[in-house]
Amino acid sequence: MQRLKIEDLQRIKEKHRAEFTLREGGYRAKVTVHMGTCGIAAGARTVMTTLIDEIAKAGLEDVIITTSGCAGLCAREPMATVEIMGHPPVKYCDLNSEKIKEIFKDHVIDGKPVEKYALVVGSETTY
């Protein structure tokens, strides 16, 4: 990476904001697997690899998968968040590779959240 100046911060911010809002990023969906120490201990890595396999199999290019830290509810790990463009994020908990396959098919591909595995819809209060 080149050395940054203050203007660059703004530029990077604008550019990568797109990935967060999806709107301008050209992506249709984003899946975040929560990989803190407790998530990993609970099996987040298996969930992640399953997901990567599924995406490769389906040959999708408009879906990004990313990892992030602890989602805060250690007892319900592994957790993942699915966000489809134009819809609020849905958090899933107590995942395993079977469940994530189902979520991938119904929610990521067909756009229908899997209610039975979902914990909550929306995002946290920040202020």
Add this chain to the structure above:
Amino acid sequence: MEKFRAEVMLCSGTGCVASGTMKIKTALDEELKKRELEGEIKVVLTGCNGYCAQGPVMSVYPDEIFYQALTVNEIPKLVEEHFLKGRPYQKLMFKEPEEKLAIPSMRDIPFFKYQVLRVLRNKGLIDPERIEEYIARDGYQGAAKALIEMTSEEIIKVVRDSGLRGRGGAGFPTGLKWEFASKVQSDMKYMLCNGDEGDPGAFMDRSLMEADPHAVIEGMIIGAKAIGAHQGYIYVRAEYPLAVKRLQIAIDQCYDAGILGKNILDSGFAFDLEIYQGAGAFVCGEETALMRSIEGKRGMPRPRPPFPAQKGLWDKPSVLNNVETLAQVSLIILNGSNWYRSLGTEKSPGTKVFALTGVINNIGLIEVPMGIPLKTIIYDIGGGMKKGRKFKAVQMGGPSGGCLPEGLLDLSVTYEDIVKSGAIMGSGGMVVMDDNNCMVSTAKFFLDFSADESCGKCTPCRVGTKILLDILTDITEGRGKERDIETLMDLSNDIISSSLCGLGQTAPNPVLTTIKYFRDEYEAHIKEKWCVAGVCRDLCTFLIDEELCNGCGACLRACPAKAIIGEKKKPHRIIQDLCVQCRTCYETCRFSSIEILSAKARETNRVESVSAER
């Protein structure tokens, strides 16, 4: 109380904040002021409404009108139409989607509803191994502002005015600490971060370093500028490999991007940062011991003064701050001290992160505004006690803290109120216990830890904690004596007043609080040889109440000592000579037929003809 004509509930969920809630709030406040409506219309920030993709969203009460996709430019129009002319501003009105999901939204789930994320603002949102994602969420904007637009005095003033207090346990005002160090002249100064987190049960700092390492680094850069340091260390325990790895990646990225090293962001300011991996002794979390440890010596506290602000690492002026303290500094620089004070109380502003564990339904890492009652944390966020369990105490502050009883659940979580109760805020461990916990044993557990971790330098701490532990062991094993409680209290107070460092000064807290709030339990142990919780094996008898027992046989199958006899559907009995007091039967019985009596009851409740009944 002021009466408002209408309330505007502006969403401050992560989604809406990312699409501009804060700018909308400023625009709204200004517009309402301009139209002299600020006394009539109240703007309140709320949690996520579940419409993040249409954000920022807001609803107006009592009209129950919902607006979406707000922009700063539309605000004057909206205020004019809705609040002056009294008709909804059609253009931004939101139509409810046809099919509603059956999945609850964050506002409907108490675990999320009562939390407000500042420190954990990027929790679960960014990839901690990519600096771009941190920057995308306003990362390094605070550092840029501090380095380029502000003087060291200005930085210190904002942090002082914000009232930020150190989250490492003692709650010392951060701005003041920085001011002391900034005033000392020296060729070399150090900015340090404490990521040792040695108290059992705590994992806040680990989580934060793993999930958002750049937030910690940014706080350190700002602190370094404030005090005039050009070298820094992050002290992390080696048992936190993922935290170490992610911090190292973050530091490397910063060097690449010109955010660490020489001439940061073209500001002319230089700051170098390294990780130091600690070996894991609890006492190394204490500031003077931590500095000795970085110097490569044995981590032992030394007397203060001189304070580290004068003579710290390698005898140079140094500031040490906790991970959570540092992670909020950039927010204060960006948003100002008044913003910071908008949550929390006068003396304890802002939010606090807690690691919530124990016999409650929602175990996890939470962040709440200070001043929130303990009750809300345990029963709403924590989801209450696990099924069928009864609340007994909440342990706060780990080995330096204390156990608070049910009667104190209305206590609000602030530094002052918690200290008054005899516990301490500590770094944020919170363990909820039920009536299966023996309070004497709990005190013993923590004393065992402290006696073990005492560095041995002070006699009162080294020997005193050992004597406390011995007395507690005697009490739990049936050798308790008449005046033991008084001895424990006197000795505790001696240790507190004559120990050098925080370890000794706080180690007796678990003993003192359990005596203060659960004295009857100590007395039952000592006088009646009775541990009511059935934890201390020498002080209890398990007995089946034959009136209540329906002979289901569950306990008989569960008992590892095969000490239970009885025929199906007839009352069962425990052969006291075989019983090893493991509690298994007690926890197995679904009909509450098993009682816990004092040790003496074993004699009077012998089951005689063992062979005959088998």
